[in-house]
Amino acid sequence: MTMGTERALRIGITCYPSVGGSGILASALGEELARRGHEAHFISYERPFRLPHGAPGIFYHPVAISSYGLFKYPDYTLPLSVKMAEVSRDCGLDVLHVHYAVPHATAAILAQSMLPPETRPRVVTTLHGTDTTLLGRDAGYGPAIAFALERSDAVTTVSAFLEQETRQLMDIRRPIEVIHNFFEPHEPRRSREEVRRELGIGDEALLLHSSNLRPFKRIDLLLECAARIRPRNSFKLLILAGADFSPFVGDVGRLELEDRIIVRENVSEMEDYLQAADIGLFTSDMESFCLSILEAMSFGCPSVAARVGGIPEVVVSGSSGLLVPPGNADNFARGVEKLIADPALRASLGAEARKRARELFSADAIVTKYEQLYRRVCALPRG
Numbered sequence: 001m002t003m004g005t006e007r008a009l010r011i012g013i014t015c016y017p018s019v020g021g022s023g024i025l026a027s028a029l030g031e032e033l034a035r036r037g038h039e040a041h042f043i044s045y046e047r048p049f050r051l052p053h054g055a056p057g058i059f060y061h062p063v064a065i066s067s068y069g070l071f072k073y074p075d076y077t078l079p080l081s082v083k084m085a086e087v088s089r090d091c092g093l094d095v096l097h098v099h100y101a102v103p104h105a106t107a108a109i110l111a112q113s114m115l116p117p118e119t120r121p122r123v124v125t126t127l128h129g130t131d132t133t134l135l136g137r138d139a140g141y142g143p144a145i146a147f148a149l150e151r152s153d154a155v156t157t158v159s160a161f162l163e164q165e166t167r168q169l170m171d172i173r174r175p176i177e178v179i180h181n182f183f184e185p186h187e188p189r190r191s192r193e194e195v196r197r198e199l200g201i202g203d204e205a206l207l208l209h210s211s212n213l214r215p216f217k218r219i220d221l222l223l224e225c226a227a228r229i230r231p232r233n234s235f236k237l238l239i240l241a242g243a244d245f246s247p248f249v250g251d252v253g254r255l256e257l258e259d260r261i262i263v264r265e266n267v268s269e270m271e272d273y274l275q276a277a278d279i280g281l282f283t284s285d286m287e288s289f290c291l292s293i294l295e296a297m298s299f300g301c302p303s304v305a306a307r308v309g310g311i312p313e314v315v316v317s318g319s320s321g322l323l324v325p326p327g328n329a330d331n332f333a334r335g336v337e338k339l340i341a342d343p344a345l346r347a348s349l350g351a352e353a354r355k356r357a358r359e360l361f362s363a364d365a366i367v368t369k370y371e372q373l374y375r376r377v378c379a380l381p382r383g
């Protein structure tokens with residue numbers, strides 16, 4: 001297929017298929033590439049959970065993992081690289097685009113090396129966060145990550161913060177391009193009123209937190225903040241949990257928040273809930289971007305969030321949300337109270353948040369950058 005004068009591309013995409021920003025972003029990218037006439041070939045141990053079924057141009061190639069008596073730990077990297085090489089050869093992939101370096105970038109470099117030079121796909125590695133900020137510091141991973149980054153045909157990060165952090169931590173000198181995350185909302189299936197009715201929301205403000213509940217998301221601080229918001233009956237907090245919430249149920253009881261907290265686990269109709277929310281609340285200690293804030297912004301919902309990592313690239317405090325110093329429940333509670341008490345401020349921050357999301361972080365703005373990058377690496381001489 002050709003697009004104008006340019007031919008359609010065949011892109012292999014590898015990501016973690018489970019709930020997490022990097023997998024969500026990779027799935028959305030594949031969906032948008034297919035909509036633009038390219039082929040997106042997902043290679044992973046499971047089908048990414050947000051990937052639409054039956055859409056033209058989207059393919060899924062499972063990686064089978066065997067367990068052998070000799071192995072104490074099952075190995076994923078080698079079967080992944082073999083599958084990457086096989087799909088590259090059989091489907092004529094132009095690019096292997098891996099999301100999250102560990103172990104995907106190493107597997108892609110190995111896959112590339114296993115193929116004859118004339119059929120080698122280019123490797124694009126997108127760093128998402130802890131693949132360098134955490135694992136990059138780990139002596140058992142750091143050198144392999146640095147090697148795969150140096151060997152990739154292009155490396156991108158989802159924020160300028162992550163680019164600087166990666167350079168400093170890993171002593172990387174090669175070019176790294178910043179391509180921010182994007183979010184392209186689907187049409188909600190239910191109305192805002194219907195969803196608020198389901199959640200039992202009356203005049204209260206509906207606060208929203210969505211995450212995979214990992215330790216750096218600071219769910220303890222989120223709940224502590226909820227316990228300190230006054231008046232107590234001015235809000236309810238909806239937690240869209242991408243993981244089992246039961247470890248936190250004890251804290252909800254201890255803080256006497258049973259009537260304030262609503263939990264929904266692993267929802268697939270994100271947009272239904274995003275459109276129903278009034279204020280996002282994100283207490284993370286670290287985020288290279290925080291896709292959940294962007295998802296809320298797309299529906300005109302401003303967030304109170306920690307001023308950490310790449311979040312200030314997403315939210316301009318006082319204009320499209322409120323950023324507060326991290327780690328202190330009172331800071332978050334005062335920010336939320338301010339927005340609950342001032343609907344006009346909430347509306348103006350929300351309008352600016354939606355505008356910023358559309359102008360800077362839409363598929364139109366971002367996917368085009370990936371397409372240009374793919375074409376640029378495809379023009380490189382094959383190594």
Ligand code: GMT
Pocket residue numbers: 016019020021022023025128129130131158181216286287288289290291292309
């Ligand atoms: O890096 C991680 O810990 C996991 C990763 C994920 O898969 O959710 O999160 C990172 O990537 C997201 C998508 O680009 C970003 O929105 C998150 O901010 C980022 N997390 C961290 O930097 C801690």
